[in-house]
């Protein structure tokens with residue numbers, strides 16, 4: 001693999017912690033892959049290299065690249081994983097120490113919402129606050145120390161967060177379930193409190209590599225420290241100029257303070273941008289210079305001929321029309337830039353609508369990316385709930401979902417009646433089984449409930465794809481969808497999703513493994529749902545890591561970008577917004593257009609301060 005001198009220097013380094021401060025488009029992935037390859041070539045066992053990627057998809061891609069380069073099978077790279085996936089592996093092995101049994105269930109977003117809602121309702125509070133509590137609890141866990149987090153954020157809407165947290169945790173424990181954040185938190189507890197286990201992993205991992213290091217949160221940082229042996233072989237790669245997840249608890253200071261936090265730390269810089277033309281790189285550098293907190297690097301590109309233009313419009317509709325016309329002109333009836341290599345990026349999702357409309361009107365193909373996560377879709381949740389209820393008798397959330405989906409005459413009142421049988425440690429499903437056994441139900445309900453329970457028993461030991469087929473057939477799920485949905489188009493799209501689900505499920509041989517992956521994929525919400533072809537419409541967060549020939553950064557207005565919440569939150573949040581603009585700009589290889597409108601969503605808007613700053617940097 002061909003490497004630049006800067007990349008090679010980083011790869012060759014050994015003997016102390018290293019931080020690779022890498023600019024946009026500077027080949028982080030190539031450097032990380034080369035590093036693993038170098039370690040293997042110098043005699044290291046690949047199975048003892050812990051390489052942390054930001055998404056599951058990135059881990060798969062990394063393994064694929066390594067397979068092609070070394071000829072070694074995927075299984076040799078068993079510790080190329082995300083933090084969550086690596087921690088789950090560790091946690092499952094030692095979970096009995098914290099009172100969990102086998103198998104552990106991973107609580108889905110849907111289940112999480114249900115449990116928090118229940119916790120609120122049981123305490124006589126309004127369930128409308130559930131989302132706020134979910135975010136606060138997640139932030140608390142990712143801080144590494146929920147209790148002290150609650151000292152600082154003690155109440156939401158007058159309700160004590162710690163009380164709802166405690167109730168929610170109790171519910172998780174009763175279901176032998178961990179939510180996404182607990183995978184990290186509980187693994188941290190095990191490693192922190194059990195010296196023998198900690199030592200085992202410190203000896204197992206000869207090297208720890210972390211990608212996208214600028215986006216780690218406190219808990220992930222602590223885990224890294226706990227897993228790192230005295231050898232100090234830590235190799236972190238990232239770009240603090242692209243740190244854009246502070247809003248959900250990432251802490252760029254781990255990156256900025258690396259030299260202070262690790263003895264003998266070495267810093268390497270990758271400054272050549274292989275993606276964008278230098279005209280784009282220099283303007284982006286100029287913008288980031290307005291940020292006070294950053295590591296210095298001098299990014300450049302040897303490519304020339306880039307375009308950076310700013311355009312203003314009266315309304316968002318005019319803006320969309322202009323973008324449409326320019327995209328069409330650049331495409332030149334297919335002889336110019338392919339639509340696939342163009343992207344419209346925006347700060348918030350609602351901005352896509354005007355573009356969807358005009359693209360449709362002018363028959364420009366487009367793809368809306370990063371929409372709803374695949375595993376959060378209604379039909380996928382329905383089917384997965386059957387599989388989950390079959391595996392986890394105490395998973396009330398899943399059983400509650402399937403008991404009357406599709407409709408089988410068991411409404412909420414009946415479910416309540418079934419639930420009234422509950423005694424300590426008993427799940428809703430077990431109550432239903434008791435009722436069927438005791439024959440205390442009307443004949444129709446008795447039959448329908450017995451059929452459901454039989455179905456759950458039937459699928460328990462099937463492979464995931466067989467189980468999905470069986471559920472769809474036995475419940476006439478497609479018939480149900482047809483009746484429920486308004487249009488044939490909606491039906492077809494949901495049916496296609498289930499076909500895709502079934503196809504993906506074939507890769508797993510048992511349901512537990514399948515459900516585990518479905519839960520972990522939640523990390524990759526940005527990667528899902530990338531349909532066919534056409535101009536990409538996506539948020540800047542979803543665009544991170546991607547590249548396009550032509551990029552339109554639209555909606556560059558005060559309060560929209562920077563977002564009003566960040567404007568209110570102060571300087572740190574504003575710096576993150578500026579980094580977001582930096583990410584948006586550096587997605588472009590050749591053409592970069594920044595646009596703003598004076599009138600959007602029925603309101604007057606002022607040009608973004610970032611546009612003024614970018615104008616200052618233009619030649």
Ligand SMILES: Nc1ncnc2c1ncn2[C@@H]1O[C@H](COP(=O)(O)OP(=O)(O)OP(=O)(O)O)[C@@H](O)[C@H]1O
Pocket residue numbers: 002003004007022023024025026027028029030239242274275544545546586
């Ligand atoms: N040494 C090199 N020589 C030529 N091309 C390179 C080299 N290193 C990387 N590249 C190419 O540069 C492009 C950008 O690389 P990559 O996507 O890994 O960048 P990145 O650092 O992850 O960028 P970003 O953080 O902006 O998403 C890729 O097309 C890659 O193949």
